[in-house]
Amino acid sequence: MHSKSIKPKDSSLVSYYILCFLRVVLVFVPQVGYIHPDEFFQSVEIIAGDEYGLEVTRTWEFNSTFPIRSIAIPYFGLKLPFSVLRFISMYSKYYLDVNLRGSYVILVFPRLLMVILSFVNDWSLRKICAAYGLQSQFRLLTLASSYVLLVYSTRTFTNSVEMAICSMLLYIVSDCMIHSNTVIYQREFLEEKYLKARNYVEKVKLYKLKMSLPSHSLNKCVLMATLCVAGVFNRPTFFLFGTPLVFHWLLRGMGTKMVSFADFNVRIVVFVLSSVPALVFFIVVDSLYYGYLTPAELEQLDVGIDNFVVTPLNFIRYNINPENTKQHGVHPYYLHLLVNIPILFNVLGVIAVLSFAVMVYRFASNELTNLPRAQSFVGLMLSAIFFPIFMLSFINHQEPRFLLPITLPLILLHAPKLKTGVCSSYPFKVRSYLRDFLYNYVLSTRASSRYLFQVWYSVNLALTLFYGFIHQGGVYQLAAHLSRQMDIRSTATHIHLVTSHIYSMPQCFLDIPSTQTLLVNPENGQKYRRGKQFFLYEYGSMELPHLYRKLKLILDINEMKAISNNQKYLLYLAIPSSLAEELNDVFHNRTTALIKHTQITVFYPHLSVEAPPKLLGQHLCGINTDPDEMQDTCPIYAFEDERNPYSVTRILKQFSALVHQFGLVLYRIDVRKRIK
Structure with missing residues (x-):
């Protein structure tokens, strides 16, 4: 009897420690997924630029005329560790020939600090459970298996820091x-x-x-x-x-x-x-x-x-000012409660909302004896969850990451319901078919044992893969690729990069010295600044015909500089592969087309919500920029000759067409005929 009672606790703890190890490992893999620009542009981009003197993008939030972001926590949390790392890198480069300043280190090192901070949430949960005599094993397992901890808490979001402070x-x-x-x-x-x-x-x-x-x-x-x-x-x-x-x-x-x-x-x-x-x-x-x-x-x-x-x-x-927040997106007031909570916590978030709805119903029915006291543990957790949710709902710009700090109280209060169900007994006074169905298949312990815990694990696994590796996953790979290319090529060659339908690229990964830093020539004492070597043009979700005109304009300007000043240049375009077929049409259907695009490489995996893959669309040949080769070799044209639309060959081809749309294509843009 004793060994049987202790075994589930031990297995939960073993699973928890494995998930903790996985949380650390995923930092070093690394996760190339890119959740939101704020994870870089409110922390790493600013601090890396200050510490290493790199060419970076300083967002308007850090404008000295009207700063709205404090630098204190990023300074002591990132800049001082970066200073130590820079000091160590001098010796590692000299003695071991190991560079600790590349794009990989700038990506992973801040996340390593964040994953250490994320264990504050685990520690707080364990201490609260010990203080109140609650079982901590299953709650810790639920916390560690959440993609909020596996992905969000390891990113340099101010929301992740906010979650750790709230937990403490x-x-x-x-x-x-x-x-x-x-x-x-x-x-x-x-x-x-x-x-x-x-x-x-x-x-x-x-x-x-x-x-x-x-x-x-x-x-x-x-x-x-x-x-x-x-x-x-x-x-x-x-x-x-x-x-x-x-x-x-x-x-x-x-x-x-x-x-x-x-x-x-x-x-x-x-x-x-x-x-x-x-x-x-x-x-x-x-x-x-x-x-x-x-x-x-x-x-x-x-x-x-x-x-x-x-x-x-x-x-x-x-x-x-609603007009200011309107620029970042306007969302309905119910988004946090009905959409963002389920996105972050899936079935556990639904359980929390349903449980709160039951409490509101009991309060409206004057069943006050069944409600928790204001000064009780349950009262504390409920207020920690729903007070900020309702207050944040009055702000017209809402994102799921804004609710990260409610993770710990929500898991403390509701995690056991993944095993026991929402209700231990029949919650309704009057029986009916609909109420019986809700109790038997949603609220009861039997329903929970059937699917709740399985759904929790499955959804968190899927979202870890999506946000950790797929969503905008090509952006970092693009930056790392360009960083390697710029190390190889001469500084006399200017690099121009045009991006469309992807998030902003953090320039700190390129490791380019800042053009704003004032330098002194040791020979004559003359002050100077470095010339700009890299030029970035980010066009959001611009329509492709307009993007073509932008490319032609940039190319024409650089051609004039190449003729007049003998200035060498390279022009690149980065765009999701789901738009490759449409981009080919834009380039090849122009009667006055004087520019061409040549595929350099494709970065997998990558998904831009702004350009989702087409379920029935192009094959890999759609990325190909040679129309003659495309007509001769593209297997998708064989679809017309296939009589059976459900043949294995056709299904495999269509599946391949779908998979190859999860990429970010890098093109080289050139003129077809140079003017001499």
């Missing part, structure tokens, strides 16, 4: 709540015994025991305040995630004889005062970085209000 804060508040409840219960018990005591000796003994109880009212206040300030400067939306947690910390013990409203006010005052040192620190760091404050002014104490910048206030000022 959730543990601190949970620990303070159970500590306060224990101390208050013991104090009330001793107080009651003290009042009933009949002799002086017993009263003295009880009084000493009561006074020996530890303090709890302001427990871990400084640490909480510091984390909250760091969270807000990392991403101001942290205010919405931190508010319910801080409120529960302030509310501890309210309603008992030992805690009054005065204690509540004292906690607020001390919490605000405890946040001042961290607040000053972050403001000074940002002000120094953006040039509002100089070390000389700080040394001479010649500072005023204009010498400081508060980036979270700028962030709020920008995002509070």
Whole structure:
């Protein structure tokens, strides 16, 4: 009996450790998938450019005239480690001939730091379960098997940092709540015994025991305040995630004889005062970085209000205007609740929403006895999940990654339901066919054992592959390829790259020295800047006829420079292979076509949602740029001669046609006839 009872726990822990190892391994593979430009352009692109002096793209969010992003956490979280890495790389290059500054290192090294940070979520979950006597094995397994941890938490998103800070804060508040409840219960018990005591000796003994109880009212206040300030400067939306947690910390013990409203006010005052040192620190760091404050002014104490910048206030000022957020995309108010939660947490997210809907139904039915208390563990987790969701729903721009911080409370509260089902007993008062169907096939333990856990694993595996390796997967491979080509070719050759229907390419992977850095010639002392070698033209989802005209214009300008200044150049085009057939038509159907495109290579896998593969479309020959060869060799033309539309040959050809559309094609663009 004993061995049987311990075996599931051991197997869960073994599976959990395997998934933790997989989380680290996936960083080194590496994951070439590209979730969103913010994972690079709000962190790695800026810091790598500052530390290595590289040519990078500084987004408008880091504009010194109106900065809305704090540099403090990226500086101490990435720039200092990059400084150490740069120091080590000097010796590794000299003694071992190992370059620690290539595109692979710039991609993997920040993610290695993020995967270390991601284990804060695991640690917090384990500590909360230990404090409340909850089974941690299955919850840890559920957390580690989520693609949120396998993919999102290892990326350099501010949302991933926000998730780690929220998880740590959730543990601190949970620990303070159970500590306060224990101390208050013991104090009330001793107080009651003290009042009933009949002799002086017993009263003295009880009084000493009561006074020996530890303090709890302001427990871990400084640490909480510091984390909250760091969270807000990392991403101001942290205010919405931190508010319910801080409120529960302030509310501890309210309603008992030992805690009054005065204690509540004292906690607020001390919490605000405890946040001042961290607040000053972050403001000074940002002000120094953006040039509002100089070390000389700080040394001479010649500072005023204009010498400081508060980036979270700028962030709020920008995002509070719907016209500004409208530029990034407008989404319906229900998107977070009904779409983004299922995207992030699939069946577990659906269970959370259904459970909350049941609670709302009970509240509307005046079944208050079945609802959790506000100061309970369940009340804390529910507020940590749904308060930020509802508040963020009022913002018209919504993305799934904005909800990453609710991962830990959602798994703590609902992960066991993957095994036990949503309801342990029949939840409805009146039976009906529809309610019986919902209970038997969705809500019950029997339904859960049939499919819930299998669906959880299957969907997370699919999304790990999709976001980790397929979605925009060719962008990094393109940058690494160009970086190698630029190392081989002469610096006198200018490289021009045109992209369409793909995400912005982080230039930090190209390892090009910055053209903005002022250099000094050691021979004559003359100051100069490097000439620009790489030119990037990103045209979003431009229609291909317009893209053709852009290419011709860029080519004409460079041809004129080649004739007048003997300037060598190479012009490339990167576009999803799903558009290759259409691109061929644009090039070959022009009566005045003076330019040609030649395929250099194809990067697999790659999927651009802006240019999805066609289910019934081109074959690999559609990528081919030679029309004569395409007509002679393309197997897809054999479809016309096949009588059986369901033949194995035709199905295999169509499957091959579909697979080859999951690529990013790099073309060389040249003139057909050079003007002499």
